[in-house]
Amino acid sequence: MIPQQKRVPHLSVLLFLPKTPKKPSSPLNKSMKLLRQISANRQSLLAAIGRRHFAVSADEYAKRNYANNVSEYNTVIGSITSQRRNWLLRDVYDDMMLDGVRPEKDTFRALIAGSMKGVRLQDCFFFRDEMKSMGLIPDVVLYNFMISTCGKCKNSAEATRIFEEMKKLEVKPNGQTFICLINACAASGRVDQVYAIIRDMTAAGLGLNKFCYAGLIAAHKNKTPLAEDTSAKILELVEQSKGWSSIEQTRDSAENVMMGITEEELYNIPTANYVHRRGGFVLRFLTVYHVAFHACADLKDVQAVDTLQEMLKKDNRTPDVFILMHIMRCYLNCGDIDRGLKVFEEYMSSGSPAVPELYATLIEGAMTGYTAKGMEIALDKLKEMLSRNFNLNPATGNALLLVASGEKTGGYTIANMVWDLMQARNIVPSLAACQAYHNGLKEREIPEDDPRLMLVSRTLDNLRGRYGRTPTNFGGRR
Template sequence: MKFLQSLLGKTRFAVRNGSLPRVSGTRFYNVPAEEYNRRNYAKNVQEYNTVLGSLNAQRRIFLLRDVYEDMMLDGVRPTRETFHALAVGSMRGSRMHDAFFFKDQMKIMGLVPDVTFYNFLISTCGKCKNSDQAVQILEEMKSMEVKPNVQTYICLLHACAAQGRIDRVQIIVRDMTAAGLGLNKFSYAGLIVAHQNKTPLTDDFDAKVIEYVGRSKNWSSVETDSANAENVMVGVTDEELYNLPTAEYVTRRGGFLNRPFTAYHTAFNAAADFKNVKLTDTLLEMLEKENKTPDIYIVMQVIRCYCHAGEIDRGLQFFEDFLALGKGNAAEIYVTLAEGAMVGYTEKGMQISIDILTRMNERNFFMNSKMGSELLIMAAGEKTGGYTNANYIWDLMRARNIYPSLAAVEAYYQGLKDRQIPQDDPRLMLVTQMYDNLRSRFRT
């Protein structure tokens, strides 16, 4: 009641002020047609769909709902393609509330959500770790007489795996088998993720991971290819749909990711997360017995596991051995080793880290803002020593016009302040200025 009274009070004030549209959210265009056309960025549903596709590609997910509201104001009726684009964006941004809003709007427009839309919805629930809602979506599909496909079940499997719900995952596997849907590499990856996220960790975790990786080599030929034309058209890969850790790397150049290794990727990632050197070594032996060479993603996970487990020398040796094979090279493996060597901030590790970064710089490898920011945050945590690594990373990013994130700048700024550097120091002044600018932009 107090909220309604407050809103009524604001409305009366707005009427007297002439600013009612700003309060009510209604927009009026009392401008000439030429001016209106200049302001309006889309005129029909095809142009709006193009705008939505562009926003999805740029990961500017927060603008999707604004675009949809503009469509409504312009009287443009959205199509099924429009809602698919909105669902993809909501999935990528982990915006479950928006995803369900667009589902309701789709029904209001007289469009029945199809299996592809529901798959995006279940995937969004998985990203938000809400398996209960994902199960409810499957029940809604059945009530709407929308037949689930193999993607639906695998999306649901991964949504339950994200919460470590092994009991639900096993039921889904049973249902898939009963429906004649074979388990493919993504299914076995989901089983590994489920055991990885199980709390507390089961005693047979290593044995289960090895078992699923082994079984994935003989995955069923029944509906093996889970991709469909709609997903390809909107640029959604299977790895992204199922929320696998390799999703951000799948579109990289050849040699970075060997897609048949999906179960191996998930297993090596889990081993690295748990600093499980024994499991990592076992998986490497399995690959060697198959006469297969690890791809760059696996190399990153092996180095990460060794370094975080305190075996920096083994991580460095594995790095050198892989480069000597000439099977591939990327900035990510340099960054992984440089970051892992800084764990514990030992004198030897910090020296290895800066040596690797120097080698990477000499080879002119591109380092984006994400990698640089993660390195800077790690280096800024050094409490003793000369702060050489953090300063080098900062100078390297500045020389290449790479802008670090607010979190990275803040960590570096606090590290400099803790060292009681004079206020007129040029480096500190520059960092302070950038920190203040970023803080005013993102924390207003």
């Protein structure tokens, strides 16, 4: 006779228990009893089912398992984040739970930081909730990461809710918290809210720095509907920013430095992806100018860009590569190919090192309007870029393919060339770029059995199956 146990035994034992005769009972009683058993033994049953090693030997389990304790899992999380495979963080966390490894505060910090880098807002909330369910209260650094992620997703309402949650939990905000909130609201064009936060900062005795002015510029640029005096406001803010004291400038916190998070990334500054580049690509003391040139290029305001260059010259400053990129972008997007090309040639003749981003900016901008002159310059510079052994990366390749695919006349030379270069480097195109290229091929008199068209069609079908039917439906946890 097998004695009764209060806990559900291991799943392997459950499979081989002998059947014992029981007294008949009604279906209702059976259902109620089953519900009580599930409720009482849920944790034990999940633990029994969740053991990944119950059906394999110890040696086989050791081969399959990539981490055994919290320290090893922290290392894996850091590695995944550095590889930009942030969508795997939830899977790693699930494996920790199945292994019975309890995450520490540093584990959640790494998970939320990785989710911020991957712009995965729902993952940030998930890890925040898991952390609180284990009795761990997020600190100010984690809240800063979450507010920053809201800014990357242009969700100012959620950023404000997180800030209010900090107050309820008595987590004291610091200067970085306010600047994260400023730039999160700025991304949504909430100008009034940005000014309200700045008033709260000054009331708390905190001075403004360059990142606050960067947020103000971004807020005016992102406001909808756009004000008629937006460019004038941007120029005024650039002038005002020259009065901020070096004593008031923020510093990268020790935690952020250890995680490789710069202030530019935390505050969603346009230079975030370039600050680690050497050779004068980004001069970090020109942050306000960076944001201003970026904004005016988006607005296609040539006059404002010219005024900014004069202001920069009066300050005895030389534009860095990032600023030159956006000066070129503004001219080219307004159809002034000659001025854009002149900026590029002056840089190349200065003896400064060639930069692939400048080539990409010129090639993409020259295709604006798909004029014969522009397409010829774009093709020449693409060939010149390749002759310097500058290979396409995924971001540049997809950007050029998307623009080149819009050509309605001509031989479709640049689009075909970019596609071939991406295939040679095994770069998977984005759904939007592949769709545009496929549409362009279909508009031309190409046989259905053409090898290129067949390859593009197969690639497009695979991308649709992976991401969904529309370019904006990328699925995943967001």
